[in-house]
Amino acid sequence: MENKLLVFGASGFIGKNLSDFLSNDDHLETSSLRNLENLDKINSTNVIINLVGKAHDHKGEASERDFYYANYELVKNIYNVFVQSEASLFIHISSIAAIEESGSSNALTEEMVCNPVSWYGKSKQKAEQFLMDQQLPDGKKIIILRPTMVHGPGDKGNLTLLYKLIAKGLPYPLSKFDNRRSFLSIDNFNYLIKEIINKHTMVPSGIYHICDDQPIATSTIISIIGEVTGKNIFNFPLPKGLVKGLAKFGDFIPLPLNSKRLGKMTSDLVVSNTKIKNALQIEQLPVSAEEGLRRTIQSFSKS
Template identity: 60%
Template sequence: MAFSVLILGTTSFLGKNLAEWINNKYLVSSVSLRNPDWKKNLENYKVFINLIGKAHDHNKTATEEDFYHVNVDLTKNIFDAFIRSEAKIFIHISSLAALEEFESLKPLTEDDSCNPNSWYGKSKREAEKWLLEQSLPENKKLIILRPPMVHGPGDKGNLGLLYKLISRGIPYPLSSFENNRSFISIDNFCFFIDEIIKSEEKLDSGIYHISDDELISTNQIINIIKKVEKKNTPSLSLPKFFVKGLAKLGDVLPIPLNSLRLKKMTSDLTVSNQKIKSALGIEKLPLTAEEGLIKTIKSFKKEK
């Protein structure tokens, strides 16, 4: 008989896709934390999945307290409800930003030192630390997942902005920078969580990185967009010294590019998913990094 899974954050991009992915395998429910009685009737679930988090500040109005309230305080409330319930597994979605947000010299592992920079990254790391400090009953398990950028149909993040640029025939100006990044498609994200639910006895409580198997560069993403769109948009290979000088100018003047943004767009930021794959016995993910990106970009094309 299928057991019950409680997803917190089903209205989010991740939540909608995950609920749809596992809906035919488990009895999936959700609650709204806006309901003051949300902690009632939680005794029949085996798994809690916490997808609630604040990552974006599109209106530039959020405060540091806003990030800590959502990413830390609400996590504490949800975990307390889990401890009081009969549920056995608490899956908490953290972020690579809790570890590193800009650059890595090698694929990052779960043992690397944390260097969060933004309010988002710091609040996500604070939640991780608090969770790891809590005493767990012997029959309960805590799994903290750190994904890099998750993309897929319905994604409204930076990948969509890059798609708009290239699909409109606007040249990408930073092709002289070669970088490698880790991403994860929504299909692979949901696959990992499904595998954790099915085989949680193979995992010890702790932090795990999830990502696509292959690294991919911004220039590769641009080529995939061009392929899907059937466009021959040229790429501008501006000299690096010129771009870096322009970015330094942006540090003091209100132009779209500054040194921090340039670093985020052009540096390597990669992670290793070997720990969780080895623990769960996963040899191959449903989609390669390129297949996942093609699926996402085709969804952008349909939305045009």
């Protein structure tokens, strides 16, 4: 049976990839929340996917209110229409930042205490709490997903910075940092969304972490970039203290590296996806962490 899907926030990197993927098999419409009249489209759908949110503030111009409006207030608007509609499933895309942003070498599970520190993480966590506090009408379900960093064709995040650095033949200065992080390829993200839609009767309402099956060391990413670009990578291991000092300058002046970006590139952040795989009865995701990264980096070389 064809699903009738409505995706909010389909104009971004994740939204474009997901919409292209889902439209192959299902009837899909996309909508913006700039005009709330668009919400009447919800009455002709049975699954709503919310990707609306604010994550990046590269220019440092966003206020706390901007984050809470995009990541919390708009979620309440969508929820209120959802409960009045015939839609039975609401998939809300949150972020792993709702539970942890500073890093963790122990695999993060959904039961752990939330520790967001930024306006982004706190606003995402507040939206989660709002949704979890609601008494759902019979026949309706909310599934909240916390993805780790999602990457794929069209990605303009930290992987792009690493790629550009090495593709230009510049020495890699962060080899003193030895870390592992959980990522999520766009292929696995799309796969999980499709599986949830098709098997949602098996998945209880609640919060689920989604990520690739294996965490990846930054050194592995560097090796893959070197393999794809054909560059011999020259490591120039600057002392950690010096790198952190340079990154702090980037907090105040426009440099390629700042403290937030350095943390994402060099700290441990390992996440468990066991809960969602158990709910969907999946043993492993279709794309390995290394293969997903290779596909993303190959897409950079073609752009």
